[in-house]
Amino acid sequence: MPDAAHPSSGTSKPFPTAPKPFAPEDESALREALKRCSPSTFEAAVQFRKTGNAEHVPAVVIGVIERFVEPDLRIKLKDADDDLRLIEDLGIDSLTMMEIVILVEEVLTMTINNDELRNLRTVGDVKTFIDCKIRGLPLPKPTKFIPIEHIGAVMPIQPPFLFLNEASVSSTAANGKYKITGQEFFLQGHFKDNPVMPASIMLEALGQLAVLYLLEGAPTEPGKMVSSQMIFFTGCEGVRAHRICKPGDILTLSIKPKRMKMPLATFEGAIRVGQEKAVIVEEITLTFGFVDAANQPVPINGTEHGGSVNGAEASAATPPLRVANG
Numbered sequence: 001m002p003d004a005a006h007p008s009s010g011t012s013k014p015f016p017t018a019p020k021p022f023a024p025e026d027e028s029a030l031r032e033a034l035k036r037c038s039p040s041t042f043e044a045a046v047q048f049r050k051t052g053n054a055e056h057v058p059a060v061v062i063g064v065i066e067r068f069v070e071p072d073l074r075i076k077l078k079d080a081d082d083d084l085r086l087i088e089d090l091g092i093d094s095l096t097m098m099e100i101v102i103l104v105e106e107v108l109t110m111t112i113n114n115d116e117l118r119n120l121r122t123v124g125d126v127k128t129f130i131d132c133k134i135r136g137l138p139l140p141k142p143t144k145f146i147p148i149e150h151i152g153a154v155m156p157i158q159p160p161f162l163f164l165n166e167a168s169v170s171s172t173a174a175n176g177k178y179k180i181t182g183q184e185f186f187l188q189g190h191f192k193d194n195p196v197m198p199a200s201i202m203l204e205a206l207g208q209l210a211v212l213y214l215l216e217g218a219p220t221e222p223g224k225m226v227s228s229q230m231i232f233f234t235g236c237e238g239v240r241a242h243r244i245c246k247p248g249d250i251l252t253l254s255i256k257p258k259r260m261k262m263p264l265a266t267f268e269g270a271i272r273v274g275q276e277k278a279v280i281v282e283e284i285t286l287t288f289g290f291v292d293a294a295n296q297p298v299p300i301n302g303t304e305h306g307g308s309v310n311g312a313e314a315s316a317a318t319p320p321l322r323v324a325n326g
Contacts, residue, residue: 082173224292
């Protein structure tokens, strides 16, 4: 199995064809098109038109999106969070999305098919999509948004030890959210009269998101699929806790694959509360295995028939692994 692919937006591949000459009248037309955007957006657009360097594209895309977002929501774009949802977080409806696309087409001198817009759900989707179009790369698979009902159906981990309320999975990353309710069983003793989310449980939540990525987004061999009964934690490195998390906080989780070669998958992960860092993990490593897709057991009430959700009855061929202490 090849190493996991990384998003193309961070690379510096040249524009596939030489950029067209950029005349003074082109700059005037560009200034008029972007007159309601920030000066930095205009400057990024000028540099892209002059050089064809796709590294300027994210700044252009974010600037155009910002122009159409309500003023009180623009602060969410400050850190260019790729997880921001166009509809739910930024209030962008289908007509506004069309306006954004038309302006992007004009500014970047490209054509976007209306059918290609259907799968663009987040800021990251838009940036990656346009970047791939410009570079002439294959378009990535769309992000899948996974509600709690589906998470519970496919995950081997179940309540009360499931720490994902919602999630989205693409071919290059997974993101999730978990709200600390204050009713979690471990908060009764961590700590007395001062409930604090254990850092080890936050690592568990990131590990669960990585499990979901393996089940829903990871590339597989033909005719094979990842077995939910063969995924186990094997280690983590470079853990830093930056913030105490308490009841009422909403944890925003993200993981990205760094290396994948069966039977090991290594991810980098982060948890934030709002714009504040809570936990950063340089590497989380899981072990996994494939089964024939036609023979994979059908989930029943969130578990797979014939298997244990906690891995206690895993195949004897699976080596024993370290587990995280609560």
